Amino acid sequence: MRHAEDVTFGGSGFDRGAEIRPDAQAVAAAEADPAASAVLIWRGKPLVTGAARDRLARLRLSHPVVAGAAPPRILLGREDGAPLFAVDISNWAPEGVDPAAIGGFVDLSEQVHPDIPEACFAELRQVMTRLTPHDAELAATARALMGWHASHRFCACCGAESVPAQAGWQRLCPSCGARHFPRTDPVVIMLVTRGNRALLGRAPVWPEGMYSCLAGFVEPGETLEAAVRREVFEEVGVRVGAVRYLASQPWPFPASLMIGMHGVAESEDIIRDPVEIEDAMWVTREDLSAAFAGRHPLIAPAREGAIARFLLRNWLADRLD
Incomplete structure (x- = not known):
């Protein structure tokens, strides 16, 4: 796709400064730079600011919250020539927080640190479409890396x-x-079509009425095309023929690379795997258009910002090339 990187978390041209990482002296100099700043993560949530929660906050490394954060301090790269780091303050324990509600599929809660009253920690899935492409890439990178350090x-x-x-x-x-x-786990997510219809499914844990493209992890020794055909057949019993790549999206929940593919179905009878798929159906362009407009009585489209929604919108607009 000519506009593949328009997807949320797509490449914003951020300078990651990878050549600095092996040089301990250069890293130390970056930390000592008075212009250096950091983005903060708390239990997977980035620190954001603005009335609409539409800006990723930056704090100087000398800020007490940053200076007191536990390691690691990750060098994300350079921003306007100045070093930019990521720090995690998940050891902070705000009052009145239900740990089970943090980081869920729908987490609308916000946490305000008493020493940073002008900003809050918000679930990235809730604010990702409000951030600029640059801020979204930074937030996704910081979240994924901090999650990896915590679990490895x-x-x-x-x-x-x-x-x-x-x-x-x-x-x-x-x-x-x-x-x-x-770690980055490759996941194929498939826009499977048959003429004027697209194949959509829903997982049992999703919000009521939400349907999306089918997806699944790529197995060792498997091509992307083979993974598409296997996953679709396993989940809904539909045979897929021609397959092509469309776009990709880093998805730091916790560490996936969503690889958007287009598959052409060779069969249409649905035999659903009840463990993986609560429901699946063929949806016409007209029905999908109504769903995007909020007028369909049964179907709500994939989450805003997810690559599934990006693929479906471009299919509707006939912009897959």
């Missing part, structure tokens, strides 16, 4: 506790010397 503290080779390295872009095992890198 121990060496997969020997079990010893590993330590952050390369400005937060690696973990190093001091016991056996193994190096570990941030």
Whole structure:
């Protein structure tokens, strides 16, 4: 697709400064730079500001909350020539927070740190479409990296506790010397069509009425095309023939790369896997258009900002090329 990177979290041209990461002196100089700043993450939520929660907040490294944050401090890159870091303050425990509600599919709660009253921590899925492409990329990168560090503290080779390295872009095992890198899980998400209809399904945990494209993890030794055909057949029993790549989207919930594909169905009878799929149906362009306009009595489209919605909108507009 000519406009593939228009998708939420798409490439904004951010300078990640990857050449700095192996140079400990350069990283130390970046931390000492008086112009250096940081974005903050709390339990997966970025710190945002603005009345509409439409700007990713930055704080100087000298700010007490940043200075007191537990490691790692991750060098995201350079912004207007100045170093930009990410820090996690998940050790902060605000009052009146239900841990089970944090980071859920629908988390509308906001948390305000007493030392940062001008901003709040908000669920990224709720604010991602309000952020600029640049801020959205930064928030997604910071969230994914912090989540990886939190869930991969121990060496997969020997079990010893590993330590952050390369400005937060690696973990190093001091016991056996193994190096570990941030995890990204490839997921195919399929716009499957048959003439004037698209194949949509819904998972049991989704909000009432919400339908989206089918998706699934790519297995070892499998091409993207083969993964599309396997997942669609496993989930709804539909055979897919021709498959092509459309676009991709980093999806830091927690660490996926959503790979948008277009598949042409060779059959249409639906045999649903009841464990994975609560319902599936063929939807005409007319019905899907009504759903996007909020006029369909049964169907609500995929979440705003998700690549599924991006693919479906472009199919409606005949802009898949």
